[in-house]
Amino acid sequence: MENIALAAILVPFAGAVITGLAPQRMAKWLCVLFAALASLATVLLAIAWFNNGKVDVGYQLVSFGHTELFGLTIDRVSTLIVFAVVVLGLLVSIYSTAYLTKENREHPHEGQNRYYAFLLVFIGAMAGLVLSSTLVGQLLFFEITGGCSWALIGYYQKPKSLRSALKALLITHVAAIGLYLAAAYLFAETGTFSLTAISQLNNEAKTIVLFGILFAAWGKSAQIPLHSWLPDAMEAPTPVSAYLHAASMVKVGVYIFARSLISAGDIPEIVGTVGVVMAMITLIYGFIMYLPQTDLKRLLAYSTITQLSYIFLALSLSVFGSKMAFDGGIAYIFNHAFAKSLFFLVAGVLSYSCGTRMLPRLRGIMRCMPLIGIGFCVAALAITGIPPFNGFFSKFPLFAAGFDLSNAHWWIMPVMILALIESVASFGWFLYWFGKTVPGEPSEEVANASPVPVAMQGVLIILIVMSLCSSFIAAWWLG
Template identity: 75%
Template sequence: MENSSFMTTTALATLLLPFIGALLTACLPQRMAKWLATFFALLATLGTVLMGWGFLAHGKADVTVTLLSYGDVALFGFTFDRISTLIVFAVVFLGLLVSLYSTGYLTAGNREHPHEGGNRYYAFLLVFIGAMAGLVMSSTILGQLLFFEITGGCSWGLIGYYQTPKSQRSAMKALLITHVASIGLYLAAATLFLTTGTFALSALAQLSGTPALIVFGGILFAAWGKSAQLPLQAWLPDAMEAPTPVSAYLHAASMVKVGVYIFARAILESGNVPHIIGWIGIVMAVITMIYGFLMYLPQKDMKRLLAWSTITQLSYIFLALSMAVFGSREAFDGGVAYIFNHAFAKSLFFLVAGALSYSCGTRMLPRLRGVLSKMPLLGIGFCVAALAITGVPPFNGFFSKFPIFAAGFALSHEFWVMTPLMVLVLIESVASFAWFIYWFGRVIPGQPSEEVAQAGPVPAAMRLVLIVLVVMSLCSSVIAVAWLG
């Protein structure tokens, strides 16, 4: 019993520290804001490590703790299992890296946006880290809903951070579209409560018939909105108006992962999701994947290219989770490992883009050339990120893409339609690899272009974060496999 109380205390600390830090950051002088934010992000990261350690010491036994209830109805609690402990580490640790990176990026030395990071920026970032931790560990659909809405508010504050008319429009668009999506979650919560008399996610296993369709359909719809899948994808490319560290955190590591995570959690807790939900998920994932790929062909702005690429990568996770509805454990574990691995690889790519715009003053790909000779770390980072995202071994992307293909072709014994669908997905995978290699050839080798030749130095904090992410792009799959067992 002591262990579960230790884990509960640690989880509460991990959840509350970023919120306390945000309050202090907002009130104290600006020069202290960035170090305070990084310090609190570090404390929260240590909390997730302690939680993982407690979970291991407990023999990896799943524990659910109810913290707040009304009568017999659980309103909020924590779930500790293989998935929540793994993903909470990823989102909080990446929050720490992004906070550290921001201390170098949001300075007057930035050539694209010379600007000292304000208290508002770091406070929103901390609230976001706290909300993500809360959402991942929540054991009730009500807890998920609360933190789902907080992340929406933070994303609005951070996307519109530069206060230009365009960034404020983009922030509003993100807020509205993800709000429309959250209606699905409200509907799911209400239906779950009316059918089972509780908000606990474990009650999803009791659903059948129409209520099951409404609940899982609602969760899938909410997930599409947060993870920018068709038909709710329009907000993500525009959200690139945000400062680059925010793009890396919100649009690669955590906010877009909220959607796939609540879908994964629902599948895990339920065990008998209606098959029609699986088919809708598979079909929409394949359509989004192909649409996203076609959209990133004309992009010249590195961040917009990465935004469309993120949309297609999330489709892979939806594809994997939707296949898990038909009982494929391999697809489910592949999907969860994909959430973990993609967070590190895509963050690396965004932060390389940020370092290029910081030192060269532009992130337009045609104007960048010869990066490797002038800035070797950025050249290596670009290369590792491109290979990891497109799934080339030995990088982390391969180890989460391979199980998805294996599971998809295995399912084609039961459903013949899976074969043509998986072939389409395979074509997209190869084509995206070719496209990233094309840009790699244009941007990284060769004689430096004018912008690259005159590039300024990259601050030490940013270099350190890039090195950590390069290492994680190689190692994170090992962590995921060992943890998911």
């Protein structure tokens, strides 16, 4: 398993070097090849772990004296999430081969080597972060993802995209200070950077380390007060938005918080209380902010902020002793990655074929582009938690756990009622835009839409299927 896990991390990095040096016409195919090899490694890793009796395994790879600097953790959570982030990287690579062409009506542009090379580096960094067993390992890959996000958000090299890229880099780097402090404090108290050492700390030290990690998590996952980079990051090519801002980069924050909770043993309740309060503040803010949006990608950006708040809410509730809340949070990470990637890539098709993603200019999608209409519908229903789509099976355990915990903690009840109101209201808002854009007589932009390439259609079909099936995969895998 050790070698397979290393392959999932290192193959994309090696592929990035080869892709960067290859002739431009070959870059996109090399990117797909190495992303496919990394995806195969994550599948083989999951099979090996399953055949090994589903026993949690740790490997110490780099150490200095008795101090572990980097290692691997292979368990039910890491194998599930690494599969999602790497396979979605493959799907985005395939989609990009058709999107980044001169036929794109909004951004006619032939994809350059640096785009595909940085995408591969991002895939490798995500695999490394998910599988890392130390805070130093997480910190290394945390910073690599920040650098890649800067390069990919600013890919078009326009003034606005370059400003957005720098903003994302600076804010997430400020957030990394929390991870630096957590790693330093953990080492000072225990003499190691291993995440499992968090459980050895007393409550005061444990609170300091967990708050440092939580601060870093807020930055990567765009939570108040470190949220403002995400809507501006929509200047990136849409496949980048789908991968970085739905499937991978924004999931770094919630994942490192979840991993710290797994490792910490008994957790002071103040960590859960602060997590719940900040999640609710961000949830309400994100909902209010996406109401006036008419740019589909910016609407999805604010929607992503609210969906990440639900994950923070679930993980924070688990601090009060609810395994259902924790498993629901992990399933939410997995399910939301597929559903929101689908929505972003639907937006990308509209940009590619219609030349716009402005919602008031889009009408009659179902009549001219039935697959895109179905994708819009499925994505909207999935992320708002309507059965039988995967979002429902993420939200249900969260609400069940929250209302159950309210018996012992009265203040959780109003929190869950507010979250329930937001969930219903967000469904109503997406239903409103669905009615405005999908049925009816086609608008001029939709009526004159260019054909959708087969590669983009194939990716959308896979994501539509996963929006129905991923919850069952997550439930089975998490046990």
